Amino acid sequence: MARVRRIDTPAELAVRSALHSVGVRFRVRNSDLPGKPDLANRKRGWVIFVHGCFWHRHRGCPRATIPVHNRPLWERKFARNVARDRRVRRALNRLGFRCFTVWECDALRHTDQVVRRLLVGIAAI
Numbered sequence: 001m002a003r004v005r006r007i008d009t010p011a012e013l014a015v016r017s018a019l020h021s022v023g024v025r026f027r028v029r030n031s032d033l034p035g036k037p038d039l040a041n042r043k044r045g046w047v048i049f050v051h052g053c054f055w056h057r058h059r060g061c062p063r064a065t066i067p068v069h070n071r072p073l074w075e076r077k078f079a080r081n082v083a084r085d086r087r088v089r090r091a092l093n094r095l096g097f098r099c100f101t102v103w104e105c106d107a108l109r110h111t112d113q114v115v116r117r118l119l120v121g122i123a124a125i
């Protein structure tokens with residue numbers, strides 16, 4: 001089963017527009033970087049992933065449900081996704097990037113808080 005990769009999700013758009021409004025510069029669709037980070041600033045050396053809670057398994061999140069049918073199949077699939085995320089972060093770190101992960105639910109519900117945290121992280125690089 002092919003992994004459905006939606007682009008320009010509402011969560012991504014919320015983070016992008018909030019960061020833009022405080023003057024943070026970045027590129028989207030970074031298909032040449034490992035894991036295709038949703039946002040990246042190569043010069044400053046950071047990337048941001050806006051992760052869907054379901055596909056990327058946001059721990060403790062009500063959105064990270066497991067479908068009842070074919071449960072073992074889903075569990076394998078989710079384990080692969082989580083392992084891939086870990087590999088991608090390591091690869092980006094090796095290339096000199098700091099990685100930030102924003103969860104979809106936080107991006108939508110607590111956008112200001114998320115952006116404040118990102119600004120602190122980005123400033124610390």
Ligand SMILES: [Zn+2]
Pocket residue numbers: 053058061062063103104105106
């Ligand atoms: Zn979540």
